[in-house]
Amino acid sequence: MSAAVIRRFGLCLMGAVLAMAFATAQSARAEVQITPVTSAKGVTAWLVQEHSIPFVALDIRFQGGANLDLPGKRGAVNLMAALLEEGAADLDARAFSQAREALAASIGFRAGDDTLSVSAQFLTENRDQAADLLHKALSAPRFDVDAVERVRAQVIAGIKADAQDPNTLAARAFGAAAFGDHPYGSSRDGTVDSVQALTRADLVVAHRNTVARDRVHVGVVGDITPEALGVLLDQILGDLPEIGAPLPPRAVYGLTGGITVVPYDTPQSVLVFGHQGLRRDDPDFFAAYLLNEVVGGGRFGARLMQEVRVKRGLTYGISTYLSPMDLADLYMGHVASQNAKVGQVVEVVRQEWAKAAAGITPEELETAKTFLTGAYPLRFDGNANIAAILVGLQMENLPVDYVATRNARIDALTLADVNRVAARLFRPDQLRFVIVGQPEGLDALK
Amino acid sequence: MRLTRICASLFALWLPLAALAGPITTFQLENGLDVVVIEDHRAPVAVQMVWYRVGAADEAPGESGVAHFLEHLMFKGTETRAPGAFSDLVEANGGNDNAFTSWDYTAYYQRVAADRLDLMMALEADRMRHLRLDPETVLTERDVILEERSQRTDSDPGALFSEQRRAAQWLNHPYAMPIIGWRHEISELNRETALAFYRKFYAPNNAILIVAGDVTPDAVRGMAETHYGSLAPSDDLPPRLRPQEPPQLAERVIRFEDPRVAQPYVLRTYLAAARNPGDQGDAAALSVLAALLGGNPSTSVLGQKLQFETQKAVYATAFYDGLAVDDTAFGVMIAPSEGVSLPEAEAALDQALAEFLREGVDADQFARLKTQVRAEQVYGQDDVQGLAYRYGQGLATGLSLADIEAWPNLLDAVSPDDVMAAAAAVLDKRRAVTGWLSAPNADLAVTQ
Numbered sequence: 001m002s003a004a005v006i007r008r009f010g011l012c013l014m015g016a017v018l019a020m021a022f023a024t025a026q027s028a029r030a031e032v033q034i035t036p037v038t039s040a041k042g043v044t045a046w047l048v049q050e051h052s053i054p055f056v057a058l059d060i061r062f063q064g065g066a067n068l069d070l071p072g073k074r075g076a077v078n079l080m081a082a083l084l085e086e087g088a089a090d091l092d093a094r095a096f097s098q099a100r101e102a103l104a105a106s107i108g109f110r111a112g113d114d115t116l117s118v119s120a121q122f123l124t125e126n127r128d129q130a131a132d133l134l135h136k137a138l139s140a141p142r143f144d145v146d147a148v149e150r151v152r153a154q155v156i157a158g159i160k161a162d163a164q165d166p167n168t169l170a171a172r173a174f175g176a177a178a179f180g181d182h183p184y185g186s187s188r189d190g191t192v193d194s195v196q197a198l199t200r201a202d203l204v205v206a207h208r209n210t211v212a213r214d215r216v217h218v219g220v221v222g223d224i225t226p227e228a229l230g231v232l233l234d235q236i237l238g239d240l241p242e243i244g245a246p247l248p249p250r251a252v253y254g255l256t257g258g259i260t261v262v263p264y265d266t267p268q269s270v271l272v273f274g275h276q277g278l279r280r281d282d283p284d285f286f287a288a289y290l291l292n293e294v295v296g297g298g299r300f301g302a303r304l305m306q307e308v309r310v311k312r313g314l315t316y317g318i319s320t321y322l323s324p325m326d327l328a329d330l331y332m333g334h335v336a337s338q339n340a341k342v343g344q345v346v347e348v349v350r351q352e353w354a355k356a357a358a359g360i361t362p363e364e365l366e367t368a369k370t371f372l373t374g375a376y377p378l379r380f381d382g383n384a385n386i387a388a389i390l391v392g393l394q395m396e397n398l399p400v401d402y403v404a405t406r407n408a409r410i411d412a413l414t415l416a417d418v419n420r421v422a423a424r425l426f427r428p429d430q431l432r433f434v435i436v437g438q439p440e441g442l443d444a445l446k
Numbered sequence: 447m448r449l450t451r452i453c454a455s456l457f458a459l460w461l462p463l464a465a466l467a468g469p470i471t472t473f474q475l476e477n478g479l480d481v482v483v484i485e486d487h488r489a490p491v492a493v494q495m496v497w498y499r500v501g502a503a504d505e506a507p508g509e510s511g512v513a514h515f516l517e518h519l520m521f522k523g524t525e526t527r528a529p530g531a532f533s534d535l536v537e538a539n540g541g542n543d544n545a546f547t548s549w550d551y552t553a554y555y556q557r558v559a560a561d562r563l564d565l566m567m568a569l570e571a572d573r574m575r576h577l578r579l580d581p582e583t584v585l586t587e588r589d590v591i592l593e594e595r596s597q598r599t600d601s602d603p604g605a606l607f608s609e610q611r612r613a614a615q616w617l618n619h620p621y622a623m624p625i626i627g628w629r630h631e632i633s634e635l636n637r638e639t640a641l642a643f644y645r646k647f648y649a650p651n652n653a654i655l656i657v658a659g660d661v662t663p664d665a666v667r668g669m670a671e672t673h674y675g676s677l678a679p680s681d682d683l684p685p686r687l688r689p690q691e692p693p694q695l696a697e698r699v700i701r702f703e704d705p706r707v708a709q710p711y712v713l714r715t716y717l718a719a720a721r722n723p724g725d726q727g728d729a730a731a732l733s734v735l736a737a738l739l740g741g742n743p744s745t746s747v748l749g750q751k752l753q754f755e756t757q758k759a760v761y762a763t764a765f766y767d768g769l770a771v772d773d774t775a776f777g778v779m780i781a782p783s784e785g786v787s788l789p790e791a792e793a794a795l796d797q798a799l800a801e802f803l804r805e806g807v808d809a810d811q812f813a814r815l816k817t818q819v820r821a822e823q824v825y826g827q828d829d830v831q832g833l834a835y836r837y838g839q840g841l842a843t844g845l846s847l848a849d850i851e852a853w854p855n856l857l858d859a860v861s862p863d864d865v866m867a868a869a870a871a872v873l874d875k876r877r878a879v880t881g882w883l884s885a886p887n888a889d890l891a892v893t894q
């Protein structure tokens with residue numbers, strides 16, 4: 001409830017989910033053994049067996065997510081996802097929670113822009129019962145009227161709170177300007193009005209459109225054999241509809257370089273900045289990933305952290321990240337600074353962007369390689385995290401041997417490769433700043 | 447506070463436990479450094495944490511924020527290493543590092559491939575006693591911390607509200623101070639203040655070294671003796687005797703208004719016992735009480751009564767963390783539904799608590815909670831860093847290893863009668879601060 005500790009630096013506040021989705025796709029435990037499993041009904045999963053602790057972590061993702069909101073129904077997938085644990089089949093909301101608690105299982109659902117994700121952990125001793133409960137939630141949600149109204153009120157409270165949060169305001173303003181009417185141009189939570197207008201029928205449609213077998217990816221880590229997992233997959237997912245709704249088209253990026261100010265009464269402005277990025281399957285993506293680590297990684301050694309925080313004391317933290325989404329690709333950054341210092345921050349970021357377009361030094365390349373390859377095993381802390389990584393790899397269409405080859409790909413990058421890509425990645429004339437606050441010192445910069 | 451229901455609902459298993467993972471070995475070096483080794487050989491990774499038994503509640507009057515300021519400055523160089531060299535070396539070895547400050551402790555950690563542990567110990571031991579600070583670097587870092595305060599506190603009405611409530615909760619004890627410090631005092635912190643604090647408190651006999659991961663106790667002992675063994679203990683460590691609270695004689699009330707508040711709420715914190723060495727029974731009962739009152743909203747007492755039955759709330763919960771040196775707080779909160787005023791919300795909360803005190807514990811809910819307590823012994827083995835954290839927090843707040851190891855069994859042993867006795871003792875408004883957070887001109891009138 002209260003912040004019991006404060007840390008030396010924070011992680012980037014916005015876009016963290018996308019940034020992390022990629023970060024996890026980049027990592028692997030050296031000796032991880034991935035076994036692809038296909039069930040009798042044709043559901044596939046990647047499994048890492050870990051029999052030393054008697055439980056299983058399961059990560060299921062349905063591609064599409066809130067992008068599948070129908071016109072005029074923004075927020076339907078989000079509200080639907082929040083209701084999956086609020087009653088299913090013969091269980092109302094309370095009975096469902098009681099059943100989950102009695103099994104000491106955890107089951108969570110979350111709507112993202114690109115995915116509907118399910119995270120579950122359950123004990124070996126009652127695995128079948130937990131799988132049965134999860135199956136009920138995914139295949140037979142009740143959407144009871146009282147549950148819909150209760151959760152709707154919570155979602156609306158969250159939307160109102162977001163409207164007062166400078167970080168959210170900045171991210172939303174950038175998204176709206178960049179993507180307009182495409183789903184990426186608005187919050188997946190919807191607006192107060194759009195959520196208010198959603199009916200039970202809208203939720204049923206959102207469920208049918210998103211929860212289908214043609215778009216599901218599964219990662220499993222824990223105390224289960226491939227044979228037992230095959231049975232479990234069919235138990236949970238086997239009777240879902242074959243086909244969901246088609247994905248919307250790719251989003252068209254409509255922003256130019258420049259500065260947008262969103263006036264807000266706060267002592268410290270929030271700056272979100274960026275332009276288009278690279279697709280995840282772009283051959284230059286690894287080079288771009290390394291370049292971002294050098295210039296805007298959250299580490300102290302990164303150029304922006306050095307220039308904006310360490311040397312000048314202008315902020316508590318600055319970082320940038322590649323955001324390859326399913327339907328658009330961004331390269332984004334985030335920083336907050338006293339209103340009076342915003343002009344200086346913009347100036348330094350612009351200078352660094354121009355400098356970065358010219359490339360990095362051989363020393364920076366080597367340092368980044370050591371860091372990225374050395375950090376390779378560190379993200380594998382816990383079954384649930386590894387399950388999420390397994391899903392991420394599949395969603396990126398990466399091969400099952402990716403984990404074994406990933407470091408070699410980083411090591412193979414040459415200075416010439418990276419510096420050729422630098423001119424592609426960093427586009428100083430296209431860099432757009434969206435600033436929420438009462439920033440000063442921008443007149444000369446506009 | 448942000449009302450994201452996903453956060454609330456994913457938090458199914460939330461009792462603070464110290465589950466027993468792999469083997470745990472403990473020993474002490476001659477200079478007083480306590481060492482805990484937690485083995486987990488599933489991945490070739492190690493975590494080093496050094497916890498100092500000092501935090502914001504150990505600061506001198508007028509120097510609020512110095513513990514946290516020093517935490518930042520610990521990355522600014524030693525007699526033999528330049529500013530920033532610490533993080534550069536960690537990063538060059540593919541690791542990550544960070545640090546954090548609380549009221550009772552300050553801790554530093556690195557996660558690295560297990561074969562880099564020796565270098566991490568060399569670095570961490572070096573800065574335990576050999577910090578060197580350049581005056582200009584110190585002033586720039588102070589600007590960074592003022593930005594941090596702006597970002598974390600001044601930009602967040604909930605954080606400002608919390609700061610004000612704490613100041614009202616503790617009249618005499620330094621838990622009243624914000625960890626980051628009051629802005630006017632941060633602005634006056636300097637190199638000398640930070641170094642004086644450092645020399646007094648940063649020493650092996652005031653520290654706990656925790657190494658978790660793919661390591662063996664013998665190897666850790668060898669490395670620890672090499673790197674930390676030669677460090678001199680501090681000879682002027684003061685006893686941790688903070689000014690204690692006088693009896694609270696009147697209910698305290700805070701009305702905090704800020705135009706940035708979209709969702710008003712009522713939050714009340716009662717003064718409550720912490721987990722004390724050899725005496726954790728009350729804290730165990732309070733932990734179970736918090737889980738019963740405020741765990742999953744679909745089954746908790748406050749969730750059922752306020753979100754499901756009366757529907758006065760969009761969210762209601764209870765919370766308690768007993769890991770503190772001195773008396774801490776037990777909290778309850780209600781975020782009212784649209785159209786429900788804060789006075790109505792507070793009345794509904796009071797009514798729900800009164801009903802609970804009358805009705806007692808639901809046997810089925812209690813049994814399910816105990817099932818989860820036991821299951822956490824399984825799930826907890828998967829989170830070796832969490833385990834390291836629990837040991838660090840426990841030892842740094844004065845518990846013994848035996849206290850930490852006894853905790854899961856103490857939770858399991860809590861009876862319904864224990865919970866009701868704890869509830870009756872703690873839920874007394876005369877020993878609480880009740881805060882209302884709202885936008886200005888919000889409807890505070892009782893509309894019933």
